[in-house]
Amino acid sequence: MDDKPPIWESFSKALGAEYRPAKEIQGASGLTHEVQAIAVDDKGNRVILISADPNSRTAALMRIDVQATMPDAKVLVARPLAVDLAFAARFMFNTETGELDLPKVMQIGAVMAKGDAAQDEMKELLGPGMNSIFGPIQQSDLPIKTHFLNAVEQAASLDWRAIFEGKHGAALDMALEALNQLRSIDNLAGDRKQGICPIPTYEFTEGDWDMLHSGKHIDEVQERLKSLNIFQYFFPPADNLALGLIDKGLSAGDQLRAGFKLAEAQGHLISPNTIVFPDAASMTDMIDELQARGFVVSGETEIAIGPEGTTFRQTISHRPAEGLIERLSKIVSFKVDLNLRDLLKPPV
Known part of the structure; x- marks a missing residue:
């Protein structure tokens, strides 16, 4: 390195x-x-x-x-x-359809029961999966304490009571419960939320x-x-940004414009559209194009996410660039709430 x-x-x-x-x-x-x-x-x-x-x-x-x-x-x-226990668990124990590979879990359990005599067999079974954990750590320049604390934080998010008590202590049941929980961890959620x-x-x-x-x-x-x-966190495509904000409930035109201004003010450089035509320059043209393609639906005063938009958002809402959408939606919503409270204040 x-x-x-x-x-x-x-x-x-x-x-x-x-x-x-x-x-x-x-x-x-x-x-x-x-x-x-x-x-x-x-x-x-x-x-x-x-x-x-x-x-x-x-x-x-x-x-x-x-x-x-x-x-x-x-x-x-x-x-x-560099550490994602859920990613490693899915890599090792997911089938091609995303289900838990129960036969592999059973096979590993049987090999473990053989003890030290089955070390080579265990390495063959777990080798590629373990490399998905330790390979990125070896490549990373992050301090060891960062890797360790990340792993501890992920492990701490498991419901250990359910693991140890929910299945009456049966080893296989506990392992299955732990794996099912581990595979569902969203390790990027904390960063996106912040x-x-x-x-x-x-x-x-x-x-x-x-x-x-x-x-x-x-x-x-x-x-x-x-x-x-x-890349899209730093250079959000305009139509992706609009769709994300609409998905978060910022459905009025002034809210969308506020979100765009805030993104640019904070250093996120708006890039060309990737869903609709790149030359749909104005906000109105872009929303019209998104509506024509089923990504959004428009009411009299507000815009909502459409069927195509929901499908599209499901593919990216758990990815890194969503951190921008999370922050913008919270700030804009907070400012709207403040304005509403000012309007609704009782007269002095």
């Missing part, structure tokens, strides 16, 4: 920013925050912090703390995650790591980040 260029140089270039090697940055509070790198876009006046924090909430607070030291800049935060961009490096292939380390082929890096729905 040490003899290879850091992946964040290619990552920064793909986002139109200049890589600055750094391991920490100080906020207005005086606190020092751990980072993997800093990327600076002088033209767009953006600063992208690659967090090394093991917790999504404190990484989000870092954005506010650092933003206070540079009020004229637009500070964004991305947080790499409005930052998670980077699931455990989804990187060997080819991805080589490409990112090379510092070249930036167009290909961009395309890979798009396929992982990371």
Whole structure:
């Protein structure tokens, strides 16, 4: 790892920013925050912090703390995650249709019962799956404590009482309960909820790591980040952004416009449409196109998500770029609620 260029140089270039090697940055509070790198876009006046924090909430607070030291800049935060127990569990124990592979679980249980004599057999069964856990950790430059705390946090989210008590202590039943719970964990949810961009490096292939380390082929890096729905956090397509905000209940035209203005003010550069025609420039034209394709339905005063929009949103609402939608929808909704409370205040 040490003899290879850091992946964040290619990552920064793909986002139109200049890589600055750094391991920490100080906020207005005086606190020092751990980072993997800093990327600076002088033209767009953006600063992208690659967090090394093991917790999504404190990484989000870092954005506010650092933003206070540079009020004229637009500070964004991305947080790499190299450990995802749910991803590994699905990799090892899911069938092609997404169901739990019960025969494999039974096979592993039988092999485990053989004890030390079956070590080679166990390695053959679990080897590829274990590599999905430890491979990304070996490639990652994140501190070991970050990996450890991430794994502990994921394990702590399981309902251990249901695992140990719900099935009367039967070993197989406990294992099945644990696996079913583990497979359902959404490891990116915390980052999305806090409005930052998670980077699931455990989804990187060997080819991805080589490409990112090379510092070249930036167009290909961009395309890979798009396929992982990371690029769209920083450069949200206009129609995707509108659809996401509508899905979150921001259905009035002034709310959508407020969401777009806020996105740009916070450093998210609106990019061309990917669902409707790229030249549907105005908000009205874009909504008309989305409606014509069944992505939204319009009422007299409000817009709602349509059947095609629901299907589309289901494919991306759990992905990294959704952190932007989460943050914008909360802020705009909060401001609307404040305005309503002002209007409904009793006369003094």
